[in-house]
Amino acid sequence: MSGKIRLNTDWLCDCGGCHVAIVDLHEKILNVLESIEILHCPVMTDVKDYPEAEIGILTGSIRTEHDKHAAEEMRKKCKTIIAFGTCAVYGGLHGAGLAHSREEIMDHVFKKSPTTTTDTIPTVEVTELAKTVTPIDEVIDVDLYLPGCPPHAHFIFESLKTLIENREPRVTQDSVCARCNRQMIKGDAKELKNSLDGVPDEKFCFLSQGYMCLGSATLDRCLAPCPNHGVACTGCAGPTMQILTEPYRDIRTEVSDRMARLTAIDADTIKTYMEKTAKTQYAYAMATKMIGNKPTFLIKKWIADVEAG
Amino acid sequence: MGKVLNIQPVSRIEGHARISVHLNDAGNVDDAYMSLMSLRGFEKFIEGRPAEEVPRIVNRICGICPWMHHTSSNKAVDGCFDVTPTPTGHKLRELLQVMAHINDKILHFFFLAAPDFVLGPDADYSVRNVIGVVKAAPELATQVVKMRQLGQMMIDRFAGKAIHPIAAVVGGFSKPLPEAERQAMLKDTQTLLDFGLFTLDFAKNNVFNKYLDVIGELGVIKTGFLGTVDRADGSFRIYDGKQRLMKPDGTYVDFEGDDYLDYLGEHVEPWGYGKMPYAKSWDEGFSLDLENPKGIYRANTLARINVCDQMATPKAQEALEEFRSAFGRPAQATLLYHYARLIELIYACERTLELLNWEGITDTDVRAKVEPKAGRGVGIVEAPRGTLIHDYTTDENGCIEKANLIVGTTHNIGPMNMSVKQAASALIKDGNYDQGILNKVEMAVRAYDP
Ligand code: SF4
Ligand code: SF4
Ligand code: SF4
Numbered sequence: 154m155s156g157k158i159r160l161n162t163d164w165l166c167d168c169g170g171c172h173v174a175i176v177d178l179h180e181k182i183l184n185v186l187e188s189i190e191i192l193h194c195p196v197m198t199d200v201k202d203y204p205e206a207e208i209g210i211l212t213g214s215i216r217t218e219h220d221k222h223a224a225e226e227m228r229k230k231c232k233t234i235i236a237f238g239t240c241a242v243y244g245g246l247h248g249a250g251l252a253h254s255r256e257e258i259m260d261h262v263f264k265k266s267p268t269t270t271t272d273t274i275p276t277v278e279v280t281e282l283a284k285t286v287t288p289i290d291e292v293i294d295v296d297l298y299l300p301g302c303p304p305h306a307h308f309i310f311e312s313l314k315t316l317i318e319n320r321e322p323r324v325t326q327d328s329v330c331a332r333c334n335r336q337m338i339k340g341d342a343k344e345l346k347n348s349l350d351g352v353p354d355e356k357f358c359f360l361s362q363g364y365m366c367l368g369s370a371t372l373d374r375c376l377a378p379c380p381n382h383g384v385a386c387t388g389c390a391g392p393t394m395q396i397l398t399e400p401y402r403d404i405r406t407e408v409s410d411r412m413a414r415l416t417a418i419d420a421d422t423i424k425t426y427m428e429k430t431a432k433t434q435y436a437y438a439m440a441t442k443m444i445g446n447k448p449t450f451l452i453k454k455w456i457a458d459v460e461a462g
Numbered sequence: 463m464g465k466v467l468n469i470q471p472v473s474r475i476e477g478h479a480r481i482s483v484h485l486n487d488a489g490n491v492d493d494a495y496m497s498l499m500s501l502r503g504f505e506k507f508i509e510g511r512p513a514e515e516v517p518r519i520v521n522r523i524c525g526i527c528p529w530m531h532h533t534s535s536n537k538a539v540d541g542c543f544d545v546t547p548t549p550t551g552h553k554l555r556e557l558l559q560v561m562a563h564i565n566d567k568i569l570h571f572f573f574l575a576a577p578d579f580v581l582g583p584d585a586d587y588s589v590r591n592v593i594g595v596v597k598a599a600p601e602l603a604t605q606v607v608k609m610r611q612l613g614q615m616m617i618d619r620f621a622g623k624a625i626h627p628i629a630a631v632v633g634g635f636s637k638p639l640p641e642a643e644r645q646a647m648l649k650d651t652q653t654l655l656d657f658g659l660f661t662l663d664f665a666k667n668n669v670f671n672k673y674l675d676v677i678g679e680l681g682v683i684k685t686g687f688l689g690t691v692d693r694a695d696g697s698f699r700i701y702d703g704k705q706r707l708m709k710p711d712g713t714y715v716d717f718e719g720d721d722y723l724d725y726l727g728e729h730v731e732p733w734g735y736g737k738m739p740y741a742k743s744w745d746e747g748f749s750l751d752l753e754n755p756k757g758i759y760r761a762n763t764l765a766r767i768n769v770c771d772q773m774a775t776p777k778a779q780e781a782l783e784e785f786r787s788a789f790g791r792p793a794q795a796t797l798l799y800h801y802a803r804l805i806e807l808i809y810a811c812e813r814t815l816e817l818l819n820w821e822g823i824t825d826t827d828v829r830a831k832v833e834p835k836a837g838r839g840v841g842i843v844e845a846p847r848g849t850l851i852h853d854y855t856t857d858e859n860g861c862i863e864k865a866n867l868i869v870g871t872t873h874n875i876g877p878m879n880m881s882v883k884q885a886a887s888a889l890i891k892d893g894n895y896d897q898g899i900l901n902k903v904e905m906a907v908r909a910y911d912p
Contacts, residue, residue: 164478164558170525170625175574177625179611183596183604191593195471198574198591199901246522247507258503263730263737266505266866267853270727270742275735303525349514349632349832375623380627382622387518389626403792432507433515 157190158317159206161231164195165220166247166286167213171238172196174303176209181310188317203230208316214240214248214440215287221333223243228293233316236288236295241392244288244440246302252333255285286440297322302389308374328395329386330358331370332377337361342416345426348385359385360412361394365427367434370396370407403444404434429458464492466810467895470498472904481903483886489893494883496907497734511858513539513834514632520852521626523869526569529562529617530845530870531852532627538852539632541720541839543860545832550825551634556701557817558621558630559843560810563700564654565613565624566846567807570911571661572606575800578905579669584898609657612650619643634829641824648818654810655777662781662804670801679888680694681796681881681906683752684710686741686759688726688873689697689766690844691716696771698778698809700844706769707741707759712792714769715743719822719842722851726868728759729876738876739868750880759878761848761873762910763802768792775812781805796881799909834860845870845910874910879908 154302164172176196178185187259191207193200209231229235239245263274289295299312308324314320325331342363353359353394358364359380367388374390388404396402405427413420427434438444465489470480483494502710504523508516517535521528533555540547547555573592577585578597596603599824614624620643621629629636670677690703707725708714717725740748740757749756759765768791774777782805789798817823834856841852846868857863885906889899 168522168525168528170522170528173525173569173625175754176569177610177614179607179614183607186593186596191591195473197473197593199473199590199904200588201469201473246519247503253503253506258506261506262503266728266737267723268726268728268739268866268868269730269737270748273730273732275730276732302522347512347514347834349834352829355637378618379628380620384518384622384628384631387515403616430512432512436519 158188158190158208159204160189160196160208160265161193161203161206161227162191162210162212162237163193163203163223163227165211165213165223165241165289165444166216167238167245169196171212171240171303174238174306174309178306185251185313185317187308188314196316201242203227206231207233208313210237211235211241212238214244214290215289216247221292224289224293233296234293235297235299235312236290237299238304239300239389239391240288242298242300242441243438243444244286246389246437248286248288248438248440274368288441291442300372300391304374304390305376307376325373326381327373328393329371329373329375329377329380329390332373332382333358333368333386334377335359335380337415339374339414340416342418345418345423355383358415360408361415363416363418365408365412365434367404367408369411370404370410387433387436389437392440392444397444403432404438408434465893466490467900469900469904472907479907481882481907483882483890483903485890485893489891491883491887491890493816494879494903495733496875496878496882498736498871502568503743505867508862508865510861513542513860513862514832516854516862517632518628518629520867520894523867524845525625527562527566527845527847527870528626528794529848531842532630532741533559534841534843534845534852535782535854536630537841537843538839538854539701539841539856541841542837542854542856543632543832543835543839544603544837545633545830547634548825548827548830550638550822551830552702553820553823554635554639554828555630557814557823558617558627559701560813560817561613561617561651562624563810563846564651564658564807564814565610565808567658567803568606568610568613568661570846571665571800571803572603572610573805574911575831575908578901578908579673584901586897589721591903605657613654616647616650620647621783631829636829638826638828639757639824644818644824648815651811651814651818652826655808655815656904657808658804658811659777662725662808665801665804673797676902677797680902681909682794683755683795683796683877683880683884685755685791685877686710686879687765687768688742688759688761688849689739689769689843690849691770692774697774698766698770698772699774700766700806700810702843705842705849707743708765708769708792709744710792710794717820719840719851722840722842722853722868728868728872729757736872736875739873740876750876750883752880752884755876755880758876759873760877760910761870762792762799762846763806764796764799765848765873766844767802767805773809775809775816778805778809778812781808795905796906796909803911836860847871848873871910878907878910881910882912 340361366385368386409423
């Protein structure tokens with residue numbers, strides 16, 4: 154086995170999709186196996202401990218002590234750690250746990266559900282939930298980030314090859330719009346539409362037609378499958394670098410400005426709408442401090458405003 | 463003092479699980495648990511969101527069978543908004559869901575389960591994996607990878623994303639199927655069907671026959687079964703139908719998904735995040751006692767194969783007849799889940815062909831008009847891992863007011879615990895155990911594909 158690059162992977166709090174995406178490199182996985190030796194990888198191998206390895210792929214976010222421990226072990230044993238997938242990088246969709254306390258969630262699942270006939274909250278043989286969901290770089294140092302839910306095979310293969318060939322990754326920092334076939338034009342929509350209003354014209358940008366689309370605020374790690382197949386982007390790969398790095402730029406400011414320019418709708422109307430639906434607009438990235446610490450990001454207030462009616 | 467053996471993570475399964483086996487002073491099994499380690503709480507965080515967005519969100523419950531969450535969630539929202547999808551929209555959803563089943567069976571059988579059979583359950587753990595299979599049987603492995611690719615690409619091309627799909631929408635589907643793509647899919651599905659038939663043969667000769675004794679012993683328990691069947695003739699169905707709940711003696715009741723609360727309950731034990739559904743309507747309570755279980759039924763492949771009156775497609779029906787003449791109805795042996803899975807693979811390929819040949823499949827009327835409103839909807843489909851239930855109530859703005867979810871895997875948590883205990887008690891005696899034995903305990907779980 155000598156000469157091969159050793160790889161550990163592990164999944165923390167996640168859906169498993171990122172691991173399936175690795176398997177779904179398909180024929181390329183056979184190429185990859187020529188240069189990489191897979192050690193710890195719960196979907197594929199029975200290796201239960203963490204051997205020394207050059208590369209460590211972590212998917213999922215931190216929700217329990219067990220997750221934290223696994224991330225720390227991986228950090229100790231792997232030279233390069235990749236935060237793989239939106240959950241690992243930004244907390245992901247279940248980062249929405251942020252909007253609800255763990256007590257609320259446990260109570261709902263184990264007591265209030267209409268099918269549940271017991272009145273028990275699990276306490277033994279389980280590792281306790283942490284207060285909130287955290288992206289992994291709040292617990293360990295991360296060397297490379299590959300967001301995407303899951304990332305497209307194109308980017309996975311590129312990042313693995315980068316490491317095998319020991320070179321800089323060739324990836325762009327474009328937004329989803331760069332790969333989208335729809336054309337941005339100045340449209341005459343006067344009101345925001347919801348995705349159920351009529352059938353959007355497939356030639357033109359959703360924004361131009363008055364439909365919400367987060368493509369322009371989202372980093373392309375997916376090759377834009379959604380807008381190219383009839384539905385708008387909901388930002389599952391997380392925000393673009395511009396949004397992350399500039400304190401006063403934010404998903405809603407970015408999208409509302411652009412949409413206002415492409416329609417006859419006023420930017421403030423759009424911004425207010427996005428605040429009201431913040432749980433949806435910030436669905437994938439609300440758990441990251443990069444968004445959470447922005448002076449412009451007030452999700453708890455927005456949710457409270459909605460609940461207050 | 464006794465001792466606790468922990469197997470964590472249970473590997474080559476699709477979820478996060480741990481097995482702990484408690485041994486007494488003499489080294490025999492006192493108790494054994496399989497607990498699911500993760501809890502995310504989707505029921506809670508979809509509250510307040512516009513219902514039409516939810517079918518894209520709940521996919522993230524499971525990246526292995528996101529299509530099933532996608533379709534059942536769409537069906538539930540259809541119910542809330544009181545809309546009937548156009549016939550083509552309905553069929554396109556089914557088409558994609560059935561195709562996703564094909565790919566899942568290939569993934570499970572070859573990537574997760576096969577190492578135990580191709581290399582043997584006692585093979586060294588460092589090679590007992592799909593990479594070991596690649597080395598031991600390179601041609602087969604290349605073939606498998608190609609077939610999985612064919613299946614996933616078919617979905618990717620037409621529906622944009624195979625993992626975390628977006629193309630089914632409330633009221634139907636987001637885009638029509640172009641004729642050229644239909645032709646290409648027909649060709650690819652024929653190839654997959656041939657491969658499916660080859661796989662079933664391969665497994666019959668090299669796995670099921672060889673391991674008949676293990677099949678008859680490992681993790682065997684006696685339970686009832688839950689699945690979905692055709693409303694008219696009781697045939698096997700996975701996208702739409704009525705529910706059938708069968709007792710261990712083979713008698714059953716049929717009910718409509720909307721009424722599931724009258725039939726199913728969920729029991730929580732302090733030792734795991736998984737809730738354990740049971741048959742409330744049997745009025746016997748809940749118990750995991752191996753000799754005398756109460757309320758326990760199983761879901762997933764073996765269950766569906768047991769509850770259906772027949773398979774609705776010819777080759778799958780042939781396979782079912784052979785299966786039934788060998789193992790009876792209902793068949794109880796846990797490792798038969800693998801066999802049943804391959805019968806389903808044949809069905810899924812045949813059903814895909816049937817749907818592609820349906821005259822309206824390329825029709826452009828794919829999406830019915832939808833108005834958000836208050837209501838309730840229960841969407842049920844068969845996920846690879848069992849009956850999947852999404853139950854939503856919406857407010858007058860069409861936002862989710864409350865939600866209840868029963869995810870496929872959870873039906874089998876109770877039974878998996880029983881199988882683990884059965885397997886561990888039978889295999890671990892007087893403190894003697896080794897790698898191979900512990901792997902066999904894991905195999906009892908792996909068959910359920912949690
Ligand atoms: S990033 Fe998406 S695909 Fe990956 S584990 Fe998280 S939810 Fe699943
Ligand atoms: S905003 Fe959406 S529809 Fe418009 S170009 Fe960008 S990705 Fe395409
Ligand atoms: S939602 Fe946006 S980021 Fe996610 S896959 Fe679709 S286009 Fe890509």
